[in-house]
Structure formats: structure tokens, C-alpha cells
Amino acid sequence: MRQILAVICLVLSSFVAAEPIKVVASFSILGNLVQEVGGDRVQVMTLVGPGEDAHVWQAKPADLKKLSGASLFFVNGLGFEGWLKRVEQAAAYKGKVITVTKGIKPLTLKEEGHHDHDGHDHGKTDPHAWHDPRAVLVMVDNISAALQAADPTGAEQYRKNAAAFKAKISQLDTQTAAAFAAIPGANRKVVTSHDALGYLGARYQIQLFPLQGISTEAEPSAKEMAALIREIRKSKIKAVFAENISNPKLIDQIARETSAKVGPPIYSDALDTKAPANTWIGMFTHNTQAILAALK
Ligand SMILES: [Zn+2]
Incomplete structure (x- = not known):
């Protein structure tokens, strides 16, 4: 009897696991990175879509709706999503925000022609870290850690997906x-x-x-x-x-x-x-x- 119950539990839990966790990524490139690590355990929705410009993007009601139904929100950080706080507030988002560039040493740029009054110019942080594969390896680790914490049942799967993806990136x-x-x-x-x-x-x-x-x-x-x-x-x-x-x-x-x-x-x-x-x-x-x- 106990064995039959255990089998039933196993079958039930596999049905539960079949329901993917809903997460949002701020833009399409990050959406793909999250999908590669999440596999079929994760449903990724993207705010700034393919072909769209995140620097000048504005949220539509449908975007806010994606966010209010999500359990994790993956963002690039480094100032890329200038609209981040506004959108979080407008969507009344209470879940976790994962900044995937955490741990990356960002590049800074001197902006020519923008000198400060006291004579020194301020470097500006370059957010486009996804063009360096070594930075992407760090992003993948951050994504994997966040998914493991949010969905411990899938931890092994996330680790495997991340390792396979990182091997391709390094190659x-x-x-x-x-x-x-x-x-x-x-x-x-x-x-x-x-x-x-x-x-x-x-x-x-x-x-x-x-x-x-x-x-x-x-x-x-x-x-x-x-x-x-x-x-x-x-x-x-x-x-x-x-x-x-x-x-x-x-x-x-x-x-x-x-x-x-x-x-x-x-x-x-x-x-x-x-x-x-x-x-x-x-x-x-x-x-x-x-x-x-x-x-x-
Ligand atoms: Zn840009």
C-alpha cells in the first residue's frame, strides 16, 4: 500500500513539475540566456522584444501584466534598463529582481564633450556586457543560482543545462x-x-x-x-x-x-x-x- 502511495505521489509530483515557473527577462538576449538554463521547467516572458531598443523602450499594459504574474524578474543592470524602477512600481511587482551582471567587472567610458564643472569628467558604465562571452558565463551562473533557489526540485536540471550551455559558450x-x-x-x-x-x-x-x-x-x-x-x-x-x-x-x-x-x-x-x-x-x-x- 505504501509503495502504491509512493508511486501515486511520484506521478502527481511529475504533473506538478510539468507546470513551468513563470519568469520575466527585461530584454530578448537575456530572455534567451534564461531559457537556455531554465529549459522546459521555466516559461520566459520578455519585456523588450526582438528588434526593439531597450534604451528608449516604454512599457505597455501587457508588459506590466507579464511582470505581475511572474515569480522572478531577470535584468541586465549596469543602468541598461533606465525604466526599471518605474516599471516595477507600475506593475506592483513584489517578487525577486535578479541582476545577472552581478560579479562582472564593468567597462566604463569617458563621454567626450560632457565635462563636469569642476574639471573632471565622469566615466559612464557600459551596460552591454553580453557581447563578451566570459561575462555571459557569469550571467549564466547567476541565472542558474536564482532558478535553483526559486525551484529547488529542478536544481540538478538547471546545473546540467547551465554546464552544457557554458561549454558551448567557452568553445x-x-x-x-x-x-x-x-x-x-x-x-x-x-x-x-x-x-x-x-x-x-x-x-x-x-x-x-x-x-x-x-x-x-x-x-x-x-x-x-x-x-x-x-x-x-x-x-x-x-x-x-x-x-x-x-x-x-x-x-x-x-x-x-x-x-x-x-x-x-x-x-x-x-x-x-x-x-x-x-x-x-x-x-x-x-x-x-x-x-x-x-x-x-
Ligand atoms: Zn545599447
Whole structure:
């Protein structure tokens, strides 16, 4: 009898486990990372969707509803989600907020032309850490720890999923480092729309010439554009890239006025709705292959 009860309990618990836990990720790239670790135990809803720009995003009522029904809220942090507090309040979200970049040493940028009154300029934190695979390994660990705490029954599964995913990320990082190392350092220069690829540049020693700052909000002035065009000619930069989330108009202007070629759009802050760039692996592979092809 006891054995039969145990079997019934086991069957029942497997039904209970079949109901995935509901979590929200602030943007599409992070949504994929959470899904890779969570597997089928987790239902991931995303606020800023594929092709959307998190820097200037505004929540709709449907977004607030996603959040109010979730038990975990994964965010990038480092100032990426400027709307975070407003959205939490509007959704009356009382669950845990997991900042996945915890433990990552962030890059800081000097913003040119924004000098403080007392003479020193403040570095600005670059939030786009997901372009460095080594930072993504830390994010995956943070996601795995949060899911294990929220759903201890699935702990073993989350650990396994995270380990398998991390192995793929590390392998991709090793291959990518070797491919960039084969290109002479002086040629490793690219122009991008906004300053989103700092972590990729730091990881593989690529010099970046962004049109905009680390947010997409401000467009460069005519004077800044002219200075950048001079710089591209002088440094013989071969490749310019537009992004999936921003207007390609300025990048096209640069290509017309210099000998630089426009590469395929880079996925900077959002995934695509379709393959190949609908996962972090696909996005990273596309971006690095596009840059490598342009620099060869
Ligand atoms: Zn950005």
C-alpha cells in the first residue's frame, strides 16, 4: 500500500513539475540566456522584444501584466534598463529582481564633450556586457543560482543545462579569439552605430568607432560626423556596421563618403524573431562572422 502511495505521489509530483515557473527577462538576449538554463521547467516572458531598443523602450499594459504574474524578474543592470524602477512600481511587482551582471567587472567610458564643472569628467558604465562571452558565463551562473533557489526540485536540471550551455559558450569564445588573432591588429577597426560593442572590442582587441554614445538616444552632430569621416579615411577603416535596432541612414552616409564597406546589420541590443540570430549563440556567431569577413 505504501509503495502504491509512493508511486501515486511520484506521478502527481511529475504533473506538478510539468507546470513551468513563470519568469520575466527585461530584454530578448537575456530572455534567451534564461531559457537556455531554465529549459522546459521555466516559461520566459520578455519585456523588450526582438528588434526593439531597450534604451528608449516604454512599457505597455501587457508588459506590466507579464511582470505581475511572474515569480522572478531577470535584468541586465549596469543602468541598461533606465525604466526599471518605474516599471516595477507600475506593475506592483513584489517578487525577486535578479541582476545577472552581478560579479562582472564593468567597462566604463569617458563621454567626450560632457565635462563636469569642476574639471573632471565622469566615466559612464557600459551596460552591454553580453557581447563578451566570459561575462555571459557569469550571467549564466547567476541565472542558474536564482532558478535553483526559486525551484529547488529542478536544481540538478538547471546545473546540467547551465554546464552544457557554458561549454558551448567557452568553445565559441576560444574559436573566435583564434580567428581575430589571425587578423593584424592594425586592421581590427570597425565603425558601429551606437557604442554597444565595447565588451566585444575589449575581448578580441577590436578598435571601435561608434557614431553614438552607449545609448541610442542622441544622434551625432554634423561636426561629429565630419570628424568621424576624417578619422575613417585617415585610419583606413574598412568596415562599417548598422544595427538591427537603429536607423542605418548615418552609416550609409559614411559608406558614401569613405571607402569603407557596409557589412550586414549587427545585432547589438536585441535578437531577431527568426534564425540565426534568435538565440545568443546565433547572434554572437552572426556578429563575429560578419566582422571577421569584413576585416579579412
Ligand atoms: Zn545599447
